[in-house]
Amino acid sequence: MKVMFVNGSSHLRGTTMAAIEEMEKVFGAEGIETEVIQVGGKPIADCLQCNVCGKTGKCVFTDDGVNEFVEKAKDADGFVFATPVYFAHPSGRIFDFLDRAFYSSNGYENFKFKPGAAVAIARRGGMTASLDALNKYFGIAQMPTAGSTYWNMVHGLTAEDAPKDEEGMQTMRNLAKNMIWMMRCFEAGKKAGVPYPDTEKQFCTNFIR
Numbered sequence: 001m002k003v004m005f006v007n008g009s010s011h012l013r014g015t016t017m018a019a020i021e022e023m024e025k026v027f028g029a030e031g032i033e034t035e036v037i038q039v040g041g042k043p044i045a046d047c048l049q050c051n052v053c054g055k056t057g058k059c060v061f062t063d064d065g066v067n068e069f070v071e072k073a074k075d076a077d078g079f080v081f082a083t084p085v086y087f088a089h090p091s092g093r094i095f096d097f098l099d100r101a102f103y104s105s106n107g108y109e110n111f112k113f114k115p116g117a118a119v120a121i122a123r124r125g126g127m128t129a130s131l132d133a134l135n136k137y138f139g140i141a142q143m144p145t146a147g148s149t150y151w152n153m154v155h156g157l158t159a160e161d162a163p164k165d166e167e168g169m170q171t172m173r174n175l176a177k178n179m180i181w182m183m184r185c186f187e188a189g190k191k192a193g194v195p196y197p198d199t200e201k202q203f204c205t206n207f208i209r
């Protein structure tokens, strides 16, 4: 089994990564592979809605790892999208990265029916609004959303602060445990022959005044 993280921070070893590492320890102890996609500090292009991906299955921007992430997502069993909070919202770069990943991913094929969790990191506030925004990706892609014993957040201005937020780090560990349980339940269901939902073909109803 494998869990893929997307780290929306420019700091490769910042506070967001400290929270990710706390989850990775739990996954590792249970023999679950992890991979962290670092969105990093380079500019990430926003989705242009050029719709080329509708024909080719790939985003036209090929230099920032979005297409590779979507490809790798096929072999993943769960996802964690983790972001620092900027002015009470997720980082712009994680939005740009995920917008293009999901828009180009052919009906969310590589993501659907796999658990997802959003994690927000901030010095002090704006996490619930950030979680709310990231959870939207799971909602549209038929991804069951994983919860923990508190909302998935860790407080800290820098990575050194993260371990001091004991409840936050505990929330990360419990979140990882809940994801493991969900992934194992889905795997057991698959083995037992539980069919996937018979999803209706999507209507596209555009509202025109």
Ligand SMILES: Cc1cc2nc3c(=O)[nH]c(=O)nc-3n(C[C@H](O)[C@H](O)[C@H](O)COP(=O)(O)O)c2cc1C
Pocket (backbone or CB within 6 Å): 009, 010, 011, 013, 014, 015, 016, 017, 084, 085, 086, 087, 088, 089, 121, 122, 123, 124, 125, 126, 156, 157, 158, 159
């Ligand atoms: C542009 C910007 C806006 C920020 N806005 C907030 C905020 O609204 N609330 C907050 O508590 N912290 C805010 N912060 C602080 C970061 O969320 C905090 O330092 C976080 O630990 C950074 O995580 P990282 O090291 O993984 O990048 C902001 C930081 C930046 C750079």
